[in-house]
Amino acid sequence: MLENVVLTRRHYVPWRLRVRNFTGGIASGLVIAFAILVAAGVSPGAIVNEFIVQVFLNSRGLAQTVTTATPLIMVGLGAAAALKLRFWNIGVGGQVWLGALGSTWIAINDIGPPEMRLPLMLAVSVVAGSAWIAIPVFFKLRYGVNEIIMTLLLEYIAFRLVQHLVFGPWQDPNTSFPVSEHLDSIERLGRLGWGNAHSGIWIALGAGVLMWLLMERSRFGYYAEAIGLNPVTAKGTGLPVTLTIVLAVLLSGGLAGLAGGTIVAGAEYRLTQFLGQGYTFSAIVIAFIARFRPIPIVITAFVIAGIFTAGETLKVFYSLSEAIVILIESVILFSVLVSEFFSSFRIRVLKTAPAK
Amino acid sequence: MAKALELLGLSKAFDGNRVLHLASLEIEWGEVHALLGENGAGKSTIMNIANGVYAADAGEIRVDGRKVDISGPSDATSLGLGMVHQHFKLVKRFSVAENILLSCRRQLSITSVGEAALAVAAKGAEVGFPVKPDAVVGELSIAEQQRVEILKVLLLGAKIVILDEPTAVLTEEESGSVLSFVRNLALHGHAVVLITHKLREVIGYSDRVTVMRYGKTVLKGATANEQTAESLAMHMVGEHMPEIKPLKRQPGEERLVVERLSVSCLNGGVGVNQVNLSVRSGEILGIAGVGGNGQQELMDCLTGLRACSEGIIRLNGRNVTFASVAIRRNGGLRAIPSDRFGSGLVGNMPVFENLGMTRTTSGHYGRGIFFSRARMRQEAEKALAEYGILGATPITPTRLLSGGNAQKLLLARELEEGASILVAHSPTRGLDVRACNAVHTTIRDAVERGAACLLISEDLEEILGLSTRVAVMSHGRIVGEFSVGEATREVIGKLMLGHA
Numbered sequence: 109m110l111e112n113v114v115l116t117r118r119h120y121v122p123w124r125l126r127v128r129n130f131t132g133g134i135a136s137g138l139v140i141a142f143a144i145l146v147a148a149g150v151s152p153g154a155i156v157n158e159f160i161v162q163v164f165l166n167s168r169g170l171a172q173t174v175t176t177a178t179p180l181i182m183v184g185l186g187a188a189a190a191l192k193l194r195f196w197n198i199g200v201g202g203q204v205w206l207g208a209l210g211s212t213w214i215a216i217n218d219i220g221p222p223e224m225r226l227p228l229m230l231a232v233s234v235v236a237g238s239a240w241i242a243i244p245v246f247f248k249l250r251y252g253v254n255e256i257i258m259t260l261l262l263e264y265i266a267f268r269l270v271q272h273l274v275f276g277p278w279q280d281p282n283t284s285f286p287v288s289e290h291l292d293s294i295e296r297l298g299r300l301g302w303g304n305a306h307s308g309i310w311i312a313l314g315a316g317v318l319m320w321l322l323m324e325r326s327r328f329g330y331y332a333e334a335i336g337l338n339p340v341t342a343k344g345t346g347l348p349v350t351l352t353i354v355l356a357v358l359l360s361g362g363l364a365g366l367a368g369g370t371i372v373a374g375a376e377y378r379l380t381q382f383l384g385q386g387y388t389f390s391a392i393v394i395a396f397i398a399r400f401r402p403i404p405i406v407i408t409a410f411v412i413a414g415i416f417t418a419g420e421t422l423k424v425f426y427s428l429s430e431a432i433v434i435l436i437e438s439v440i441l442f443s444v445l446v447s448e449f450f451s452s453f454r455i456r457v458l459k460t461a462p463a464k
Numbered sequence: 465m466a467k468a469l470e471l472l473g474l475s476k477a478f479d480g481n482r483v484l485h486l487a488s489l490e491i492e493w494g495e496v497h498a499l500l501g502e503n504g505a506g507k508s509t510i511m512n513i514a515n516g517v518y519a520a521d522a523g524e525i526r527v528d529g530r531k532v533d534i535s536g537p538s539d540a541t542s543l544g545l546g547m548v549h550q551h552f553k554l555v556k557r558f559s560v561a562e563n564i565l566l567s568c569r570r571q572l573s574i575t576s577v578g579e580a581a582l583a584v585a586a587k588g589a590e591v592g593f594p595v596k597p598d599a600v601v602g603e604l605s606i607a608e609q610q611r612v613e614i615l616k617v618l619l620l621g622a623k624i625v626i627l628d629e630p631t632a633v634l635t636e637e638e639s640g641s642v643l644s645f646v647r648n649l650a651l652h653g654h655a656v657v658l659i660t661h662k663l664r665e666v667i668g669y670s671d672r673v674t675v676m677r678y679g680k681t682v683l684k685g686a687t688a689n690e691q692t693a694e695s696l697a698m699h700m701v702g703e704h705m706p707e708i709k710p711l712k713r714q715p716g717e718e719r720l721v722v723e724r725l726s727v728s729c730l731n732g733g734v735g736v737n738q739v740n741l742s743v744r745s746g747e748i749l750g751i752a753g754v755g756g757n758g759q760q761e762l763m764d765c766l767t768g769l770r771a772c773s774e775g776i777i778r779l780n781g782r783n784v785t786f787a788s789v790a791i792r793r794n795g796g797l798r799a800i801p802s803d804r805f806g807s808g809l810v811g812n813m814p815v816f817e818n819l820g821m822t823r824t825t826s827g828h829y830g831r832g833i834f835f836s837r838a839r840m841r842q843e844a845e846k847a848l849a850e851y852g853i854l855g856a857t858p859i860t861p862t863r864l865l866s867g868g869n870a871q872k873l874l875l876a877r878e879l880e881e882g883a884s885i886l887v888a889h890s891p892t893r894g895l896d897v898r899a900c901n902a903v904h905t906t907i908r909d910a911v912e913r914g915a916a917c918l919l920i921s922e923d924l925e926e927i928l929g930l931s932t933r934v935a936v937m938s939h940g941r942i943v944g945e946f947s948v949g950e951a952t953r954e955v956i957g958k959l960m961l962g963h964a
Contacts, residue, residue, distance in 0.1 A: 120861070326833045327824055333813065334821060340807040343769060344799065345821045346790035 116454045126451050130397075133447025134411065137440030144436055150426050158425075163418045171303025172420075175375060177413035178305075179204070179367040181312040183387045184394035184405040185319045186237075186363030191392070192323070192336045192400040195245070195357050199259030201388040203237035203361040205266035207368025209273065210236030212288055212379040215295045215372070216278065222294050229295060230311070230369045237365015238358040240266065245357045249350060263388060274381055288379040297374035308370035313406065315363060320402040332356050336400075364391070397444055415440050466529030468493045468655035469514065469545070469624050474523035476509055483509050484679045486523070489657075491624065496646055496656045498670035498688060500663075502700055502896030503867065506679040507659050511626050515547045516540040527624070541571070546622025550629050552613050556602035560584060560595055560612050568619045587615050591652075593645055607638040614645075625649060626657040631665065635754050636924070636957055643669045661700075661896070663693045675699040701897050708904050711912060711932060716745035718781070719885045719916035720766075720797075725775030727761045727940075736761045736772070737940035743885065743916040748907070750931030751920040751942075754960050758940035759920045760802070763889050766918070767799045768792045780884060790825060796884030800874055800891045802920075804867070808874045811863030815853075816844035818862050819877050851876040852902060868899025875906050879915075886910060889920045904930055924953060938962045 138159065145155050162169040183200050190197035197203075211229035214220065220228045244258035274286040282289075297306045323329035331352045335342040343349050364387070371383050394412060398404035419433040469491040476484040484506045491497045501507045513520045516534040525532055527543045534540050540547075554563050561581035565574060574580055581597035588594040588611075595611050604612070610630060617625060627646065631639035647669055650656050658670060666673050666688055673691060675683035683699045722741040729735035736758045743749045753759055764770035766777060768789040777785045779795045787795075801807040809818050820829060820840035829835040844858040851872045856865055865873060871891060878886065888907065892900040908930065911917050921927050927934055934951045936944040936959040944959045 327830070327835045328833070330817070330824060330835070334810050334817075337812045338806075338810040341810050343789065344767065344801060344807055346788070346793045346825055347821070348790075348825070 114456045116456065118452060118454050121451050129447040129451045130444065132450075133444040134440060136447075137443030140439045140443065141436040144432070144439065145422070145428075148428060148432050150422070150428070154426070158421050159418050162421055163414045168303055169417060169421070171300075171305045173410065173413045173417045174305045174309055175303065175413075176416050177410045178308045178312045178374065179371050179387065180390055180394060180409040180413055181406050182315055182363050182367035182370070183391035184398065184409050185315055185402060186360045186367070187391035188360075188395040188398070188400040188402070188405055189319070189323075189363065190241075190357045190360035191395050193332055193353050193356050194336055194339070195248070195353060195360070196256045197241065197244075197259050197357065197360050198256055198388060198392065199241075199244075199261075199263035199266075200360075200364045200391040201384055201386070202259065202263030202266035203240050203364035204368040204371070204384040204387045205263070205270050206236040206240040207233035207365025208372045208379055208384055209266075209270055209368070210365065211369035211372045212278070215291045216289050218292075225292075225295050226297070226373065229373055230366060233365045233369025233372075234362040235365070237368065238362040240365070241357055241361030245354055249354070267384070270379065270384070271381065274379055278379065280378070286381045291373065291377045295373060296377055297370065304375065306370075306374035308374035311366070311370060315366070316402050316406040319363075319405075323400075323402055328352065328355070393441055393445075397441075397448075412441070465493065467491060467526070468528060469657075470524075470526040470529075471510060471514055472524045472526070474510060474513055474520045474525075476506075476513065476518060476521050482679060484513075484520070487676060487679060487681045488684060489674050489681065490685055491655045491657055492672075493655050494650055494653050495671040496650045496658055496669060497685075498666040498673040499657055499659045499676065500661060500666055500673055500696060500700060501676035502661065502898065503894070504896070505676040505700075507676055508628060509679075510676070511547065511628065511657065511659060514540070515545060515626065541620050541622070544621055544623035545626070546617030546620055546624070547626040548610070548613050548617055548628065548630060550632060552609050554601045554609060554612060554616075557600065559598050559600050560604075561597040563601055563612065564597075564616060564619060567616055571620050583619060584612075584615055587619050591615075591618065591645075592648065605638075606633050607635075607642065610634070610642065614642075622654075624655045624657070626659070628659045629661070630658070631660070631662065635922075635961070637961065639665075663696050666696060667691060667693065677702055697897060708901070708908055708929060711746065711748070711908065713746035713912050713914070715747045715932070716914065719743055719745050719779070720918065721776075721778040722766070723776045723778075725762070725765065725777065726773050727758075727765045727770060728773045729758075729761055734758050734761075734940040736765065739775075739937075739940075739942050741918070741935065741942070743918050745884070745914050745916050746911060747933060748911055748917040748919055748931045750927035750934045751918065751937050752924060752927045752934055752956050752960060753920075753922065753937035755922050757937050757960075759889065759937060761940070762937070763799070763801070763887060763920060766887050767797065793822060794826070794882075796882055798878035798883045798886050800871075800878060800886065800888035802889040802893060804870050804874055805863065809862050809870060811861070813862055814859045815848070815856055815862050815865070815873060816841045816858035818873060819844045819847055819858075822877060823880065847876045851906070866899075868895050868902065871895060871899065871903055872906070875903065879906070879910050883910065883915055885916045885918070887918045887920070890922060891919070892921075892923070892926060924956065927956075928953070936960055 142155055146152055163173060164170060183204060187197060187200050210232040214229045214232050240262060243262065244255045247253035247258060248255045274288060278288045280287055280289045297308050299306050323332065331347050334347060335349055335352055368384055372379060376383050390412060394405055394408045398408045415437050419437055422428050423433050467490050471489040473486045473488060474484050475486055487506060487510055489510060499507050512518050514525060516536045516539050525534060532543055561577045561584060564584045565577055565580035572583055574583060584595060584597050593611055595615060601609060601612060630642055643665060646656050670688040672685045673688045674681060674685055677700060720743045722739060725736055725739045727736035734757060751759060761770060765772045768787060776783060779792060779797055782795060784792050784795060805811050823829060824835055829840050841858045848856060853869050853872050856869055892903050907917055919931060932948055934946045934948060935942050936956055938960060939962060
């Protein structure tokens with residue numbers, strides 16, 4: 109069986125093929141998801157309505173997708189900045205938490221002049237995210253400590269730290285819920301007047317453009333590329349290996365922190381118990397699907413945000429269980445990842461089977 | 465008597481690239497038949513077809529006069545064909561007997577390690593090639609692992625034994641031993657195919673020789689001792705290679721001085737021990753030695769990738785013992801590492817980005833945040849032409865280059881302006897005659913223009929052919945130094961093995 113099917117690795121992968129396979133992957137994922145939903149008792153017409161019309165063609169759905177995409181773009185860019193240099197930051201969520209924590213700290217303590225409050229909040233979220241990842245980068249470069257374990261565990265620590273604050277010193281005295289006080293209006297990112305979408309999307313898109321310039325046009329990006337692909341060669345040719353790694357990794361933490369800051373200032377208006385959860389997984393998936401390249405990251409983040417939006421509506425309106433929603437999201441992501449295989453390999457069927 | 469193996473009119477294309485075109489090879493029983501050709505001539509492909517790894521697009525295979533179809537390595541085994549690959553197919557953490565049990569249990573109908581141990585010991589004694597059955601393969605030397613691989617093939621019942629460049633990884637002494645063993649096999653009636661590109665092995669150890677070039681057979685079954693090195697090289701390359709001219713330049717000022725240099729080694733290697741060296745402008749100092757005697761550590765310490773524990777390194781008079789890689793490069797030190805794709809080039813970057821790598825750090829393409837890829841590409845275009853890197857464009861992914869082209873690319877980058885001392889480690893390893901010649905000419909020309917070169921190589925031919933002085937390295941020390949006239953193969957060979 110399959111004896112005359114031959115796999116050959118492609119030497120060049122044309123971008124048209126990559127786009128075709130990416131869309132093909134999403135399409136086949138949607139087909140499988142469709143089957144699962146029909147089996148779960150949702151009528152086919154309703155599925156088409158939810159997935160296509162509500163998410164991408166309906167203004168409200170699109171607004172929700174843009175809102176969800178805002179932090180996803182930033183964490184995707186952040187994850188890619190470190191992963192590209194083979195610094196396995198799998199604690200992106202931890203840096204998101206620290207960013208959220210930093211901006212909340214500025215806001216609830218009313219630090220700085222009111223007109224500078226919002227920029228200061230965002231700046232502190234960047235610094236807080238960078239500081240959180242500075243710990244593993246220091247230990248890795250100085251003592252060779254494994255960054256995978258450190259970034260992962262620091263995410264748990266960050267999560268517990270936030271729980272401590274929202275249940276303790278930062279808990280809103282006006283409620284018994286584990287949330288901080290509401291932000292003042294000057295501390296909020298402006299709404300676009302379109303669903304919940306806020307001006308954080310401009311920050312995210314701006315970060316995308318800056319990262320594109322930095323990673324694909326600048327000397328820094330060129331060094332990063334060389335170091336990621338072959339660190340031994342990079343060292344031997346005298347590239348500033350350590351400096352480049354440190355800067356890229358701090359940038360990674362900073363972008364994740366900024367995502368946390370914009371969630372607080374743009375979407376939630378306060379620090380909540382779960383606002384930073386799930387970002388590590390999404391960030392890494394987005395970075396890998398987009399092959400660490402900034403523009404594809406922005407596009408992928410929108411697609412994934414769309415899938416999330418559809419999942420939410422299905423959950424609410426068809427009372428599907430959380431498990432089904434996660435299942436269909438996973439099926440779609442899995443299909444996209446598998447489609448990569450067809451970009452990397454050419455499959456040929458030999459006309460004659462090898463001689464027996 | 466029927467011929468042992470006949471490969472008649474074989475053709476094969478991969479992805480539209482023709483690698484074999486009506487190639488033929490005929491092997492008699494009881495002979496050592498050398499299969500000679502440059503890299504990419506189709507030697508390995510034709511033998512892989514015989515061994516059932518690939519299927520030929522056209523042509524026919526006869527074993528002992530009978531036309532056969534070989535659709536996989538197991539078919540080849542049952543027909544009495546066995547191949548010893550360059551990369552051994554052994555489980556390193558298993559003992560010799562366990563490896564034999566793993567591969568031969570069906571053919572020998574054995575079920576225990578004990579039986580396997582008896583079988584391999586008996587076979588070893590029978591053919592005069594003993595191995596210890598309970599030794600762990602990973603702890604054996606390369607030569608001993610090769611013995612295990614050969615015995616495995618014999619235990620599987622091979623009467624036609626194909627050896628793919630068996631001496632490529634061995635020292636002179638070990639090569640002699642395996643080649644006489646191979647002669648002995650032929651004497652006992654086996655047919656042996658010796659794939660090689662070393663001319664001395666053809667003339668010294670083979671009965672007949674077939675030469676391949678660009679997928680065709682250009683010399684078929686000629687009597688080996690009627691051939692000369694020149695005639696064989698001519699058939700292999702299809703043209704006469706220009707001789708490397710001796711250096712005309714007289715040695716000038718000291719470029720590289722190393723005093724009492726010691727490098728400790730973490731991984732149980734020998735490191736470098738109290739080495740003194742001096743290389744002048746216009747000189748090529750060859751460092752001969754068996755691999756693993758401190759050459760890599762010396763190289764890494766000179767280029768700045770590894771710290772020394774003692775000693776001084778001076779570059780054009782300047783102490784660079786503790787200087788970074790970048791500072792040494794700016795001071796004129798350039799390096800050709802032995803593993804060109806592992807530590808010299810970035811395979812997944814295009815050619816022009818590899819060429820421009822060092823010049824980007826120096827600010828040649830722009831000192832600010834951004835740099836000019838367009839200019840990098842233009843300069844790459846020129847360098848490709850100047851160094852004769854054919855068949856590649858600036859945007860070709862570097863991993864697609866042949867070994868020869870990759871090495872020329874590396875030389876082009878390393879010899880850019882300001883190169884005053886070149887440290888080259890095995891610069892022609894794995895290259896064909898033509899590429900070898902080009903690399904040697906390039907190095908020689910750079911030295912003629914006033915550079916100095918430290919040439920570290922395990923290939924004695926290369927050392928003797930190119931150097932103006934020769935030093936021998938053994939157990940991390942320099943154990944002898946000669947001017948090129950007074951160095952003989954024998955003396956150097958003995959020093960390399962620590963026998964003097």
